[in-house]
Amino acid sequence: MVEVLEQIEEEIHHVLCKVKAEDMERFAGELHHGKRIFVDGEGRSGFSAKGFTMRLMHLRYTVYFVGETITPAMEAGDVFIAVSGSGKSQNVVNDAEKAKQKGLRVLAVTRKPDSPLAKLADVILEIPGTVKGDAGEERKSIQLLSSLFDQSLHIVLDAVCLELSQRDHVANDQATATHW
Amino acid sequence: MVEVLEQIEEEIHHVLCKVKAEDMERFAGELHHGKRIFVDGEGRSGFSAKGFTMRLMHLRYTVYFVGETITPAMEAGDVFIAVSGSGKSQNVVNDAEKAKQKGLRVLAVTRKPDSPLAKLADVILEIPGTVKGDAGEERKSIQLLSSLFDQSLHIVLDAVCLELSQRDHVANDQATATHW
């Protein structure tokens, strides 16, 4: 195996080992077909958040990504998922506050359980991968910026989708039929 | 470790083991600061391609994502990177043909080395993860659609970035300084 791939795999393994089953369960437990789900994120972790949003659509959830063309007004009773490694992305935190004020459940996916984002969340899904800004002791990765967080995030959110598909009895064929 | 994470990790491991060092080297060898790089992709693998594009920008490459606001006309001598698991995404294949006609080098990142996309490429980076449309024997994943391809793609492209940063002597601090 290519050496750099091996190193990255090992780094991811160390992060995934620390993701808590109860975090994932509580997070998945908030997602239901009767709810409207808003997902928000920026930069590279935002792309993983978009991939998650797209998969939720394949699984026939009513889901929107903040900032896209057809995203409507949020309303009390909806669910807001905010993704930010640092938990400090200014616009994501603002949007989450707005969601909170409107009476949405706020779910934070973050590396930092004591961040501004995490503090206002009802549910936290912690992904302990090194993020941009981590330095010295905290930077436990040979990779750049938040790469390790982004990779771990991608896998954890895909795992959530897999569990949802099993819980909801949506087979691969059905999900494929919803694909553009 | 959460069982579903363990299963996904194992699936990814089996894919990464089959990625060829020479594919990665040849691919990275096409990317230089003097070149303009255009990246193209759709759907979930498109999001991984966008993450790759953003990281190349952090590493100070001149790079564009097809379909975004400031992407200019392609010209002979530029590099075109087309990402498509199936190698059949209609619009990506069209764009790659247009690139080919204009005299760009075409790099295909795909699961299918005999696909229409791969056939017109100068360089192929093969990522042998199950994609949407794979069925029966070919579907070597418990996951939905192309999830396994997308995850492997994410990691392989991040590995390319890591190698580029080492080759170009760009440290984490410098890349962070370019981050929005």
Added chain:
Amino acid sequence: MVEVLEQIEEEIHHVLCKVKAEDMERFAGELHHGKRIFVDGEGRSGFSAKGFTMRLMHLRYTVYFVGETITPAMEAGDVFIAVSGSGKSQNVVNDAEKAKQKGLRVLAVTRKPDSPLAKLADVILEIPGTVKGDAGEERKSIQLLSSLFDQSLHIVLDAVCLELSQRDHVANDQATATHW
């Protein structure tokens, strides 16, 4: 009034004078709350198409923009709106063909009623503003590329929205309440 604004206004006036009432009525007549509407477009006219899509959402239509995260598979009975000044934008034409094959109604908004896009459309909304590629006699604008088409398109699609809001009895307050 600033002279350049006056000139642009006059150009737009000449285009709008030639837009046919029956084109607009037939176009609006295809849009109903029971239908799913897919909108497609590229470049600057694509931005006007996105503005139209957003407004349809405010008016509580079920509408998607092709290429965004939560756009699902098209199905027979849905409506496909393709915007292309030249009627030749490769990917828009491909998507429209795919829509046609799947049994959607195809509505073309274009400058060219004899273009590949217009030929496959069930309904054409012609907007006779100069587009990119028009030269000599055909280029009836001091403006760059397709600016005149884009401006006219913007106004015509907003006029359609205004008529829909009146037809459907959706007041400004209700539309505002749906705004993100």
Added chain:
Amino acid sequence: MVEVLEQIEEEIHHVLCKVKAEDMERFAGELHHGKRIFVDGEGRSGFSAKGFTMRLMHLRYTVYFVGETITPAMEAGDVFIAVSGSGKSQNVVNDAEKAKQKGLRVLAVTRKPDSPLAKLADVILEIPGTVKGDAGEERKSIQLLSSLFDQSLHIVLDAVCLELSQRDHVANDQATATHW
């Protein structure tokens, strides 16, 4: 002419009459090929801002749209253009503040010269078209939300581009050659 188009045209005319030549000149005067330009906006006026950004690219300016994949870090000496009808779009105002702190020139394009956005701007381009939230006396439009602002914005920014192309001696053919 279709009646609704006539009404919209008249509304736009009343707005354009009030746009000040000196506002447009001062705004255009900030844009030079040696500068990096960042453009920011949300919703429908954001789409007009994207159209403007794309045209600046055609005119060979170094320009980025905030939130897109390859937008790098802002630096002192760059120019920040913030588009918001109300001058209160939370994330646009945040981004403009961040720009200000970093030492960029901030240009506000807005309906509200006394808004938070306008207050922090170095240059204001006022476009006095009715916006979302205007009610009673202030709502001088039969149209929905900020449609009138968006249309006027589109035309004013295109007029700026036309003037820049004349100032810089960029002909239509040259701009077309840069088009994707």
